[in-house]
Amino acid sequence: MCGSLGESEQITFNGETTVSSTSTSAAFHVSEQVAAAVAGGRPVVALESTIFTHGLPRPRNLEAAVEAEELLRGHGVVPATVGVFAGVPTVGLSREQIVSLSSGGGVKKVSLRDLPVAAALRFHGGTTVAATAFLAHRAGIKVFATGGLGGVHHGAATSFDESADMTTLATTPIIVVSAGVKSILDVAATLERFETLNIPVVGYKTTKYPGFYVSDSGFAIEHAASTPEEVAAICSARDDLHIESAILLANPIAEDKQFPPAELDHILSRAWAQAEKNGITGKDTTPFLLDFIQRETNGRSVNINVEVYRNNVSLGGEVAIALTRQP
Ligand code: PSU
Numbered sequence: 355m356c357g358s359l360g361e362s363e364q365i366t367f368n369g370e371t372t373v374s375s376t377s378t379s380a381a382f383h384v385s386e387q388v389a390a391a392v393a394g395g396r397p398v399v400a401l402e403s404t405i406f407t408h409g410l411p412r413p414r415n416l417e418a419a420v421e422a423e424e425l426l427r428g429h430g431v432v433p434a435t436v437g438v439f440a441g442v443p444t445v446g447l448s449r450e451q452i453v454s455l456s457s458g459g460g461v462k463k464v465s466l467r468d469l470p471v472a473a474a475l476r477f478h479g480g481t482t483v484a485a486t487a488f489l490a491h492r493a494g495i496k497v498f499a500t501g502g503l504g505g506v507h508h509g510a511a512t513s514f515d516e517s518a519d520m521t522t523l524a525t526t527p528i529i530v531v532s533a534g535v536k537s538i539l540d541v542a543a544t545l546e547r548f549e550t551l552n553i554p555v556v557g558y559k560t561t562k563y564p565g566f567y568v569s570d571s572g573f574a575i576e577h578a579a580s581t582p583e584e585v586a587a588i589c590s591a592r593d594d595l596h597i598e599s600a601i602l603l604a605n606p607i608a609e610d611k612q613f614p615p616a617e618l619d620h621i622l623s624r625a626w627a628q629a630e631k632n633g634i635t636g637k638d639t640t641p642f643l644l645d646f647i648q649r650e651t652n653g654r655s656v657n658i659n660v661e662v663y664r665n666n667v668s669l670g671g672e673v674a675i676a677l678t679r680q681p
């Protein structure tokens with residue numbers, strides 16, 4: 355036993371004083387609203403925070419984070435935005451905490467392996483899909499909506515750059531709604547890894563795997579579901595079988611709203627070249643590539659990013675409601 359975080363205490367971070375409450379568990383905090391909704395069997399959707407700490411530029415990041423929560427609340431679904439606040443892994447960040455994490459200033463990108471370090475050294479963190487899925491599942495949440503997943507980076511055969519999102523989702527029974535993986539990644543290799551890791555990919559009303567900015571990545575998937583109820587039924591069947599992997603629900607952007615595919619290919623090859631030239635590696639790669647694309651597209655990629663996120667949050671809400679109606 356490495357010891358616990360201890361009782362609530364005052365913590366000063368970047369000149370800001372906050373209270374680290376460890377009321378729910380010694381290891382992480384679940385907000386009262388989220389805990390009550392989970393206990394009461396009401397619909398809850400988890401949301402990640404790397405999307406607004408490292409994925410989107412200010413001020414769109416905070417707008418998107420708040421909009422996602424409001425969209426869910428408007429449908430009677432409880433949002434559970436997950437992040438690390440002053441070292442406390444938190445499921446159900448308050449609005450003030452979301453505002454604080456969105457404003458930058460030393461907020462780290464926290465994946466699953468970083469959680470104990472963040473907790474012990476008490477820093478702020480935006481949680482990746484891996485860390486968010488881990489915490490949300492442990493809080494009893496069944497549905498998690500995000501924008502795009504991490505996956506296998508190009509050149510991974512020699513760089514070994516594969517996102518821990520994949521290995522974490524292999525052992526975390528939750529439904530993750532995403533628009534696939536961005537083509538900054540090696541989509542074919544990522545789909546192969548999902549297969550190896552026993553992670554099913556189910557298209558929402560499609561058997562074309564979406565490519566985040568574009569509705570079709572060019573790769574086919576085997577299964578499709580056509581209603582939130584079908585997704586809920588797949589989830590129940592997984593649980594009945596005691597299978598521990600996540601279900602990936604792939605939700606494409608509408609074709610008339612996608613980024614022009616040919617233009618995207620051109621920007622992506624320049625993004626990779628620039629990352630290589632700048633010696634970008636490890637966890638900095640995804641934020642670097644996204645930032646490059648945002649600048650090169652004059653923010654058009656950001657509009658699509660927000661649109662995709664909105665779609666996924668909305669579908670996540672529908673699935674969470676369908677799960678509460680399961681026989
Ligand atoms: N993909 C995106 N935008 C993002 C991310 C992924 O299109 O912001 C974030 C997610 O939080 C994801 C993380 O979990 O990046 C993956 O990072 P890495 O490849 O370092 O594991």
Ligand code: MN
Pocket residue numbers: 515516517518636637639
């Ligand atoms: Mn990586």
